[in-house]
Amino acid sequence: MVTSATGEHALSMIGAGGHHKETFITKYIFSTDHKMIGKQFLFTGMAWAVIGGLFSVLFRVQLAWPDETFPFLEQIFSNWFDEGHMTPEAYYALVTMHGTIMVFFVLTASLSGTFANFLIPLQIGARDMASPIMNALSYWLFVLSSLIMLASIFLPTGMASAGWTIYPPLSILPQASSGSGMGMTLWLVSMVFFIASQLLAGINYISTVLNLRTKGMLMTRMPLTVWALFFTAVVGLLSFPVLFSAAVLLVFDKGLGTSFYLSDIFIGGKALGYSGGNAILFQHLFWFLGHPEVYIVILPAMGIVSEILSISSRKPVFGYKAMILSLLGIVVLSFLVWAHHMFVTGMNPFLGSVFALFTLLIAVPSSVKVFNWLTTIWRGNIKMTVAAVFSLGFVSMFISGGLTGIWLGNATVDIQLHDTYFVIGHFHLVMGVAAFFGMFAGIYHWFPKMFGRFMNETLGYIHFFITFIGGYLIFWPMHYLGMSGVPRRYYDFNEFHAFNEYHDMNLLISVSAIVVFAAQFIFVINFFYSMKKGRKSTELNPWKANTLEWTTPIEPGHGNWLGELPTVYRWPYDYSKFEEGPDFIPQTVPLTEADIESDKRLLH
Amino acid sequence: MQILLIILAFVLVLVVILQVGKVVELVSVMRDEDERTEDTSNSVGFLFLLSGIILGVFIAYTTYTEYGKFLPVPASEHGVWIQDLVDITLYITGIVFIITNVLLFYFAYKYRYKRNRKALYYPYNNRIEILWTVIPTLVLTIIIGLGLNKWFKIFSAAPTEAIQIEVTGKQFAWVVRYGGKDNELGKRDFTLSTVENELGVRWKDKQSKDDFLSDEIVIPVNTPVHVNIGALDVIHSFYLPEFRVMMDAVPGIPTKFWFRPTITTEQMREIKKNPEFDYELACNQLCGTGHWNMKKTVKVVTEAEYKAWFAEQKSYYKQNIAKIQGEDASLDNDVIAEANPSKN
Numbered sequence: 001m002v003t004s005a006t007g008e009h010a011l012s013m014i015g016a017g018g019h020h021k022e023t024f025i026t027k028y029i030f031s032t033d034h035k036m037i038g039k040q041f042l043f044t045g046m047a048w049a050v051i052g053g054l055f056s057v058l059f060r061v062q063l064a065w066p067d068e069t070f071p072f073l074e075q076i077f078s079n080w081f082d083e084g085h086m087t088p089e090a091y092y093a094l095v096t097m098h099g100t101i102m103v104f105f106v107l108t109a110s111l112s113g114t115f116a117n118f119l120i121p122l123q124i125g126a127r128d129m130a131s132p133i134m135n136a137l138s139y140w141l142f143v144l145s146s147l148i149m150l151a152s153i154f155l156p157t158g159m160a161s162a163g164w165t166i167y168p169p170l171s172i173l174p175q176a177s178s179g180s181g182m183g184m185t186l187w188l189v190s191m192v193f194f195i196a197s198q199l200l201a202g203i204n205y206i207s208t209v210l211n212l213r214t215k216g217m218l219m220t221r222m223p224l225t226v227w228a229l230f231f232t233a234v235v236g237l238l239s240f241p242v243l244f245s246a247a248v249l250l251v252f253d254k255g256l257g258t259s260f261y262l263s264d265i266f267i268g269g270k271a272l273g274y275s276g277g278n279a280i281l282f283q284h285l286f287w288f289l290g291h292p293e294v295y296i297v298i299l300p301a302m303g304i305v306s307e308i309l310s311i312s313s314r315k316p317v318f319g320y321k322a323m324i325l326s327l328l329g330i331v332v333l334s335f336l337v338w339a340h341h342m343f344v345t346g347m348n349p350f351l352g353s354v355f356a357l358f359t360l361l362i363a364v365p366s367s368v369k370v371f372n373w374l375t376t377i378w379r380g381n382i383k384m385t386v387a388a389v390f391s392l393g394f395v396s397m398f399i400s401g402g403l404t405g406i407w408l409g410n411a412t413v414d415i416q417l418h419d420t421y422f423v424i425g426h427f428h429l430v431m432g433v434a435a436f437f438g439m440f441a442g443i444y445h446w447f448p449k450m451f452g453r454f455m456n457e458t459l460g461y462i463h464f465f466i467t468f469i470g471g472y473l474i475f476w477p478m479h480y481l482g483m484s485g486v487p488r489r490y491y492d493f494n495e496f497h498a499f500n501e502y503h504d505m506n507l508l509i510s511v512s513a514i515v516v517f518a519a520q521f522i523f524v525i526n527f528f529y530s531m532k533k534g535r536k537s538t539e540l541n542p543w544k545a546n547t548l549e550w551t552t553p554i555e556p557g558h559g560n561w562l563g564e565l566p567t568v569y570r571w572p573y574d575y576s577k578f579e580e581g582p583d584f585i586p587q588t589v590p591l592t593e594a595d596i597e598s599d600k601r602l603l604h
Numbered sequence: 605m606q607i608l609l610i611i612l613a614f615v616l617v618l619v620v621i622l623q624v625g626k627v628v629e630l631v632s633v634m635r636d637e638d639e640r641t642e643d644t645s646n647s648v649g650f651l652f653l654l655s656g657i658i659l660g661v662f663i664a665y666t667t668y669t670e671y672g673k674f675l676p677v678p679a680s681e682h683g684v685w686i687q688d689l690v691d692i693t694l695y696i697t698g699i700v701f702i703i704t705n706v707l708l709f710y711f712a713y714k715y716r717y718k719r720n721r722k723a724l725y726y727p728y729n730n731r732i733e734i735l736w737t738v739i740p741t742l743v744l745t746i747i748i749g750l751g752l753n754k755w756f757k758i759f760s761a762a763p764t765e766a767i768q769i770e771v772t773g774k775q776f777a778w779v780v781r782y783g784g785k786d787n788e789l790g791k792r793d794f795t796l797s798t799v800e801n802e803l804g805v806r807w808k809d810k811q812s813k814d815d816f817l818s819d820e821i822v823i824p825v826n827t828p829v830h831v832n833i834g835a836l837d838v839i840h841s842f843y844l845p846e847f848r849v850m851m852d853a854v855p856g857i858p859t860k861f862w863f864r865p866t867i868t869t870e871q872m873r874e875i876k877k878n879p880e881f882d883y884e885l886a887c888n889q890l891c892g893t894g895h896w897n898m899k900k901t902v903k904v905v906t907e908a909e910y911k912a913w914f915a916e917q918k919s920y921y922k923q924n925i926a927k928i929q930g931e932d933a934s935l936d937n938d939v940i941a942e943a944n945p946s947k948n
């Protein structure tokens with residue numbers, strides 16, 4: 001079997017004392033150690049998050065002060081400004097790239113990439129991924145994809161600017177938008193490598209979880225983080241190929257003159273030769289990925305939050321099985337709701353009604369998760385670590401954003417709200433802020449395992465409170481804007497009677513956005529400072545957690561465990577099980593009479 | 605220079621925060637860990653609750669002040685239905701929002717860490733899981749039932765007396781065509797599109813003869829209007845916020861939306877207390893750099909005013925007949941021939 005071969009390979013490396021010569025390059029750059037690859041994803045993601053965040057601050061400046069001039073911004077971003085004003089071309093390019101960067105590069109590649117790589121082997125008791133080489137390859141494809149996307153920022157014709165959803169014909173025709181020239185081409189090429197990276201990673205995560213669990217680590221004893229990351233990989237594997245084919249057809253239309261998506265186009269005084277294509281087909285293919293994609297983003301965060309809430313409230317996760325089943329429910333339903341993004345494309349009303357029905361059903365497993373989180377902290381003994389407050393913040397954001405999904409999922413209400421700021425408010429709370437909170441929680445929590453040091457708590461709390469309150473101040477008012485009819489993707493609202501009355505609200509949003517963006521540097525500084533100079537981790541298990549990663553040395557080498565792999569005897573949530581003794585029982589502790597007694601008692 | 609100063613100040617603030625963080629850490633490490641955790645949990649728990657209260661007040665206050673003020677009054681029949689649905693959904697989700705968020709902040713505060721307390725070992729309760737699976741399902745089914753009921757009404761076939769209008773989006777304007785006296789729009793054929801006839805209207809089609817183009821959309825109040833929506837170049841979206849009308853305009857794929865306006869422009873000016881106010885058609889699908897400025901005035905007028913306006917409109921065909929005939933002198937004959945095929 002392949003799996004045991006890998007295991008032995010890793011073992012033999014440990015056997016060699018772990019000190020076969022590692023140069024800087026093999027250790028930090030072309031590493032095949034899953035932990036290093038996880039960190040690489042994290043660093044790359046952080047760089048992208050800063051760029052993506054900066055873009056959003058720039059376009060928020062335009063929305064808050066459309067009439068003012070900004071000569072100093074023009075000095076720095078001379079391509080994007082004209083006489084002190086941001087150009088509409090730049091505005092649309094920036095929103096497009098902001099969405100692309102955040103959704104794909106930060107919250108997909110980096111969130112899953114960091115935690116799936118770092119946690120899966122450590123928490124299931126494996127020495128590495130099933131295929132460490134494939135894993136490294138997945139990271140390097142991501143880098144390649146990143147570099148291509150980055151290059152497009154410097155194009156004279158501008159970056160892609162048809163929105164992160166790249167709807168054709170706009171994204172195909174350079175006559176329609178200058179960003180649809182080279183900028184769009186690079187976007188597509190970048191995305192091809194990105195998808196390849198995701199697929200390699202996904203296959204690896206799935207096979208690792210299925211095959212490399214240590215002795216006793218039944219699927220039903222896996223931490224919810226691993227369950228969530230596993231489901232994420234499944235969703236990605238089933239949906240990304242569809243985006244790939246959508247993109248390939250787009251490339252054909254763009255470069256080879258086919259008409260998959262194009263028909264009857266009259267532009268610039270000329271009738272183009274395309275006929276028989278269907279522009280809506282692209283949207284179906286895109287959202288077939290696009291909707292599962294939002295769950296690819298949120299599932300890892302859900303897993304991380306479940307784990308951290310349980311550890312910090314010193315209480316088992318409530319409804320472990322229900323948590324897994326609701327994850328599964330979300331996975332299945334997430335493939336049946338895609339057209340709720342297309343209620344007003346002129347689709348058959350009956351079809352629309354079916355999608356509306358499934359869409360509201362997907363709110364059920366989501367709400368079950370919320371109730372279970374609430375019950376998890378109920379009568380707990382909550383240690384308010386930074387990771388814990390970020391997890392609590394996650395739950396609040398997820399509630400607020402999830403509930404507005406119910407507005408949008410109701411097709412009739414969506415006639416009013418589609419493509420307004422209401423949608424922006426919805427998905428930034430439920431996905432944007434919430435997923436970032438999951439990511440921050442995970443980083444603060446596993447930082448000691450990653451770098452052998454702690455992050456500074458005071459800075460962490462400051463970071464949290466500014467981001468939490470700021471996040472609501474940015475995205476909550478967007479619901480009012482949306483209900484008032486203010487459309488998304490407008491460069492300037494002053495042209496319309498219906499949209500020009502809300503300047504104060506836009507000002508509030510933009511100022512909060514600038515403050516929140518600035519506050520993220522508290523995190524960045526804390527991160528890098530603590531990496532080098534933070535308080536040293538001196539205990540094996542600083543959070544008194546049950547999962548296997550805390551049985552490895554403080555800074556585990558390649559292969560993770562020095563001796564044999566640990567054996568697992570119980571589920572990971574035995575917190576505060578007995579009156580006497582410590583309030584946690586690691587998974588490696590064999591079951592006792594008392595355990596059996598207690599389980600029996602619970603059944604009745 | 606200005607920007608340099610800002611950056612400098614920003615870095616300075618960061619450094620100060622970092623120093624404070626370091627000092628706090630140095631002091632706290634000296635203390636007993638459990639005691640420290642209890643103290644931190646105490647103050648952070650309190651701050652978390654406080655932030656919840658602040659947000660709650662912000663949300664309650666803004667909902668109170670903005671909800672009525674911002675929502676434009678629905679100016680169509682189905683707009684009122686949607687408004688009712690929005691209200692119901694607001695109440696239901698609002699209640700859930702308040703309960704769950706209050707519990708979250710309350711639990712986080714109430715159960716913050718105490719050295720001498722033990723958490724409750726309570727891993728599962730299947731009965732309660734079923735309960736809170738079934739109840740949301742039922743509530744959501746009701747919401748969706750109410751919604752779909754109206755959904756099918758909104759997308760039912762337009763009444764036959766509906767005024768036929770065609771609105772075509774292009775970068776970055778709208779072309780509005782009326783069916784004319786016969787209230788039928790002349791057929792279009794993409795292959796006939798030229799700079800003079802960008803819609804590609806088939807002049808041979810008799811029904812196109814009385815069609816007219818208009819700079820504004822003028823419609824009578826309380827009469828159904830059937831909008832035939834299309835696009836020339838990229839996807840646009842026909843969006844009338846006050847009427848709760850939204851439908852994509854897709855090149856090559858005609859779409860439609862019908863609605864019944866109920867408030868005239870004059871009345872809306874009074875409601876809004878803004879004598880300048882006009883309904884406007886906006887584009888709601890990103891279509892390029894001019895997307896944010898695809899405006900067309902929409903006038904809702906009384907039946908009499910509409911009739912008067914309508915009578916003034918001149919057939920597009922007649923107005924441009926010279927041009928069209930220059931291209932193809934036989935056109936008029938063809939129309940006659942097409943109308944009486946038996947004579948051939």
Ligand code: HEM
Nearest residue numbers: 294298340341363366402405406408409418419427430431
């Ligand atoms: C509670 C269940 C949810 C429901 C019923 C729901 C429903 C919807 C609907 C109907 C839309 C389309 C709105 C429109 O364009 O008019 C939408 C948009 C969106 N939702 Fe959700 N949603 C839910 C949860 C989530 C979650 C958990 C995420 C992410 C983690 C998410 C992310 C998004 C995104 C990114 C968009 C907008 C994409 C775009 O147009 O750019 N939603 N949601």
Ligand SMILES: [Cu+2]
Nearest residue numbers: 291338340341
């Ligand atoms: Cu969706």
Ligand SMILES: [Cu+2]
Nearest residue numbers: 887889891895
């Ligand atoms: Cu547009």
